[in-house]
Amino acid sequence: MTPIHQxxxxxxxxxxxxxxxxxxxxxSEIRTAWTRGRLYHRPDYPAMLPGHDRVWGEVWxxxxxxxxxxxxxxxEIEGAGQPGQADLYRRVAVxxxxxxxxxxxxxxxxxxxRSPQADGFVRVESSAGDDNVAWPPD
Numbered sequence: 001m002t003p004i005h006q007x008x009x010x011x012x013x014x015x016x017x018x019x020x021x022x023x024x025x026x027x028s029e030i031r032t033a034w035t036r037g038r039l040y041h042r043p044d045y046p047a048m049l050p051g052h053d054r055v056w057g058e059v060w061x062x063x064x065x066x067x068x069x070x071x072x073x074x075x076e077i078e079g080a081g082q083p084g085q086a087d088l089y090r091r092v093a094v095x096x097x098x099x100x101x102x103x104x105x106x107x108x109x110x111x112x113x114r115s116p117q118a119d120g121f122v123r124v125e126s127s128a129g130d131d132n133v134a135w136p137p138d
Contacts, residue, residue, distance in 0.1 A: 003064060003067075004067070004093060004105075004107060004108055005061060005062055005063070005064055006060060006061040006062065006096070006105065006106075006107040006108070007059070007062075007071075007107055007108045007109070008033060008035050008057055008058070008094055008107040008108070009057050009058055009060065010037075010048055010055050010057030010058075010109070010134070010135055011045050011046040011057075011135050012046075013074075014057060014058050015030060015058060019077065022073070023060070023070070023073070024066075024069050024070055024072075024073040025069065027061055028061050028063060029059075029060075030058055030060050031059045031061075031098060031104060032056070032058060032099055033057060033097060033098055033104055033107075034054040034055060034056045034057070034096070034099075035055055035057075035094040035096050035097070035107075035109060036050075036051060036053065036055070037049060037050060037051045037053060037055040037109075038050065038051025038052075038053055038055075038123065039051075039055045039123070039134070040117075041124050041137055042119075042121050042122070045135075046121075046124070046136075047089075047111075047112035047116040047119075047121050048111055048112060049111055049112055050111065052131065053126070053131045053132070053133045054130075054131050054133065055133055055134070056133065056134040057134070059104050059107050071091070074091075074110070075091060078091070079113075080110060080113075086113070088114075089112055090113045091108050091109075092108070092109055092111050093107070093108060093109075094107060094108075094109045124137045125137075
């Protein structure tokens with residue numbers, strides 16, 4: 001298995017969002033990207049599950065030596081794999097693509113660990129009638 005050195009984010013960790021400053025180190029590259037999924041939103045943050053929509057966000061690439069610290073910090077932020085706590089999100093590997101549809105390779109992303117609707121989320125539907133969705137929704 002090829003090591004993964006990038007993270008796909010679609011919510012509060014994106015450039016210009018409220019948690020952008022929480023990254024533990026600077027990315028070597030940040031690119032606009034999408035992955036397949038099903039996106040949900042609340043006013044405070046989004047949730048994603050597996051699905052077929054194009055969920056837009058960013059791919060943050062890091063040096064191999066930085067990935068363990070990046071994932072440790074993000075797992076804590078996202079409530080994934082924390083001892084003694086139920087997961088809020090689960091870290092998964094997803095395939096990512098650039099705006100031109102070319103693959104950007106695998107990246108880690110965070111899928112919501114329970115029913116988004118039960119926690120007050122609403123599914124994001126495309127405003128253009130295609131399969132493109134993003135947070136915050138239009």
